[in-house]
Each structure stands twice: as structure tokens, then as C-alpha cells.
Amino acid sequence: MSEIINAIFTYGFLSRALIVGLLISVCAAVLGVILVLKRYSMIGDGLSHISFGALAFASVMGFAPLSVALPVVAAAAVLLLRLGGKKIKGDSLIAIISGSALAIGIMLISYSGTSADMNSYLIGSLYAISKNDMAMAIVLCMCVMIVFTLLYNRIFCITFDEDFASATGIKVNLYNTIVAVLIAVTVVLGMRLMGALLISSLIVFPALSAMRVFKSFMAVTISAACISVISFLAGFFLTLLWDGMPTGACITLVNLIIFIGLSIAEKVRK
Numbered sequence: 001m002s003e004i005i006n007a008i009f010t011y012g013f014l015s016r017a018l019i020v021g022l023l024i025s026v027c028a029a030v031l032g033v034i035l036v037l038k039r040y041s042m043i044g045d046g047l048s049h050i051s052f053g054a055l056a057f058a059s060v061m062g063f064a065p066l067s068v069a070l071p072v073v074a075a076a077a078v079l080l081l082r083l084g085g086k087k088i089k090g091d092s093l094i095a096i097i098s099g100s101a102l103a104i105g106i107m108l109i110s111y112s113g114t115s116a117d118m119n120s121y122l123i124g125s126l127y128a129i130s131k132n133d134m135a136m137a138i139v140l141c142m143c144v145m146i147v148f149t150l151l152y153n154r155i156f157c158i159t160f161d162e163d164f165a166s167a168t169g170i171k172v173n174l175y176n177t178i179v180a181v182l183i184a185v186t187v188v189l190g191m192r193l194m195g196a197l198l199i200s201s202l203i204v205f206p207a208l209s210a211m212r213v214f215k216s217f218m219a220v221t222i223s224a225a226c227i228s229v230i231s232f233l234a235g236f237f238l239t240l241l242w243d244g245m246p247t248g249a250c251i252t253l254v255n256l257i258i259f260i261g262l263s264i265a266e267k268v269r270k
Helices: 002-010 012-037 043-061 065-083 090-112 115-123 131-150 152-160 162-167 172-194 199-211 217-241 247-269
Strands: none
Touching: 012 043, 012 131, 012 152, 012 172, 012 199, 012 217, 043 065, 043 090, 043 115, 043 172, 043 199, 065 090, 065 172, 131 152, 131 172, 152 162, 152 172, 152 217, 162 172, 172 199, 172 247, 199 217, 199 247, 217 247
8 A cells, every 4th residue: 555655746647637536526426416416416527528529529620639529518508507397307418418419429449540549538537537637636625625615505405396486586598507517527537537437426326325325416516525534535546556447437436335335325324
């Protein structure tokens, strides 16, 4: 274990991966509670597919990946949160948009032959985290904490009852847009570490696990963040111990074990 700790401080990509992973874990958990309660738990999976399509397009066209992915995914997140449940049910809308984006991304990659460059976006990689990613993760985490702290009551209202929130004068569309943009950035940055196939687990699992134990919104949010951090740290060190194991898969399996354990504990307690 001491060798692993020394390696983290010796190699820049490992220390960056650790910092970004911790920050993204907190952001994903906090925002994941909102999504799960709003019954949009699969939006992370849908946005990751959309992001993959945008990144594939940027790679083929020679554009900067984040400059294309961030605005595209943010627009998709806003669309899903605003239109879901109106003309098309939320889960159906996610399936339509994400499936189409993923298909376009795969077609572009197959046509251009750049599949090797996109592997890190599909399954995640410790080596893919750059200094720019770390800076963006720090800014993102600060924004999520500030928004959640200052706008807690409004977020609480729009999470549980948008109609009531609107009737009390809360600008529901504005706050949904803020949440959507934060989710989009979290997904795009988290894909570098978790991959498009598993980023949704970082959003959904901690919230569901926390709900096995706590019932209040604040308690669920705080415990979800703690569970997410613990899962990431365990998965991160497992990746280093078992050289070659995908980080995203390790983190997801730890999340699954925690969820099963807390579910069993809840049934025993009842």
C-alpha cells in the first residue's frame, strides 16, 4: 500500500485522477439525488451517450473535444429536463436522443478509424485526466456546492413538486437549466475516468444507497456524497492493486456491493 501511495505523489496523472475522481464523485452524488427523486435516474447514461457522439464528431473534425461536447450535452440536458414528461415521457425521450447520438458516434468512429483514441471515453482511463480536466473539476465542484448551499430551498421545491414551486413564484425553468448544465459538465468530465458505459452508475448508485438508510433530503444528499467518495477511493486503489483493471468497473462494483449491503441491512432492520 505504501508503494501505491508513493506512486500517487510521484506520478502526476495518478494525483490528477485522484483529485478529479473525488470532486466528480461528490458532484455526481449531489446531483444524482435530484435526478433520482425527479425520476430521471437514467439521464446520466443518456447524456454520456450524447457526449460520446459529440466527442466522436469533434475527433473526426479535428476540433477540441470539450469545446464541442460541453455545449452539446448541456443543451441536451436542458431539453431532457424541460420537455421530459410533456410530449414524450422522460425515459423514452432519453432513449431516443441517447441512442441516436451513440449510433452517430459509432458510425463516425468506424468511418474515420479513430477507435483507439475514443477507448478512454468508452471505458474510462486513469491516464486520460489532464490538467485542464482537473481545473474544470475544481470549478465544477465549487459551483455545485455554491448552488446547492445558496439555492437549497428552491432546489428542494423543484425536486419534489415543480407545480407547487412554480405557483410560489420560483422560476422552475431557470433552476432546471442550472441543474442541467451542472449535470452536463459532470458527465463530460466523469466520462474521462468512468467511461460512457458506466458514468451513470456514479450518479445513480450513491443516491439509491443513501435512500436505504436516510429519508430526509439533506441527509440523503450528504450520505450519498460520502458513499460516492468511499466507492471511488476503494475502486481507485483496487485499480492500482490489480494493474490493468478498468477504473470505472471497479468503482461501479464497489457501489453495487454497498447498495446490496445497505439494502439487506434495511430489510433486517424492518
